[in-house]
Amino acid sequence: MSAIVVYESFWGNTTKVARAIAEGLGSDARALTTDQATDEALAEADLVVVGAPIIGFSLVQEAGRAQLARERKAPTPADLSHPSMRSWLEALPKGEGRFAVFETGLGWSPSGAHKAMTAALTGAGYTEAAPRERFLVAGRYGPLKDGEIERARQWGVTLAG
Numbered sequence: 001m002s003a004i005v006v007y008e009s010f011w012g013n014t015t016k017v018a019r020a021i022a023e024g025l026g027s028d029a030r031a032l033t034t035d036q037a038t039d040e041a042l043a044e045a046d047l048v049v050v051g052a053p054i055i056g057f058s059l060v061q062e063a064g065r066a067q068l069a070r071e072r073k074a075p076t077p078a079d080l081s082h083p084s085m086r087s088w089l090e091a092l093p094k095g096e097g098r099f100a101v102f103e104t105g106l107g108w109s110p111s112g113a114h115k116a117m118t119a120a121l122t123g124a125g126y127t128e129a130a131p132r133e134r135f136l137v138a139g140r141y142g143p144l145k146d147g148e149i150e151r152a153r154q155w156g157v158t159l160a161g
C-alpha cells in the first residue's frame with residue numbers, strides 16, 4: 001500500500017504526529033507539507049492521511065492564519081511558510097483513494113478541524129477509511145501530551161492494516 005500523510009503545522013506538534021503516523025504506516029509512507037503534496041504525489045497514493053491543528057474550534061481560515069504571526073507568547077514564530085490546508089483542500093483534484101483525518105488540540109475542545117478536511121476529501125471522491133482521530137497537546141502551543149507520539153505511530157500501523 002502506498003500512503004502519504006499531508007499536514008499543516010504552525011508550532012511543530014502536528015508535524016511530529018504526521019511523521020509518527022507515516023512511520024507506523026510503513027517504510028514507503030511519507031509525511032508531506034501542503035506544497036510537497038502535489039497532484040502527482042496524491043495520484044500515486046492509495047491512502048491519504050490529512051491532519052491539522054484545531055485553531056478557534058475549526059480548521060483555521062486564511063485570515064486567522066495571518067493572525068497567528070501575532071501570537072506574542074508563542075515559543076517560536078508560527079510557521080506560515082507553506083500553503084494553508086484550506087487552500088490545499090480547495091485545489092484537491094478528484095480522486096478514488098481512501099482517506100483518514102486527524103487533528104491536534106486540547107482534549108476539552110468541542111468541534112474541531114476534522115469537519116472541513118472530511119468534507120473536502122469526501123467531496124473530491126475519496127472514501128473514509130477510518131474514524132477521525134485527535135492527538136492531544138498539553139497547552140496552547142503544545143507540547144504533545146506523553147504517549148501521543150506512540151499513539152500516532154500505532155494509529156498508522158492500524159491504518160496500514
Ligand SMILES: Cc1cc2nc3c(=O)[nH]c(=O)nc-3n(C[C@H](O)[C@H](O)[C@H](O)COP(=O)(O)O)c2cc1C
Pocket residue numbers: 008009010011012013014015053054055056057058071104105106107109137139140141142
Ligand atoms: C490562536 C490559537 C487558537 C487555538 N484554538 C484551539 C481550539 O479551539 N481548540 C483546541 O483544541 N486547541 C486550540 N489551540 C491549540 C492548538 O490546536 C495546538 O497547540 C496544536 O497542537 C498546534 O499544532 P501545531 O504545533 O502543529 O501548530 C489553539 C492554539 C492557538 C495558538
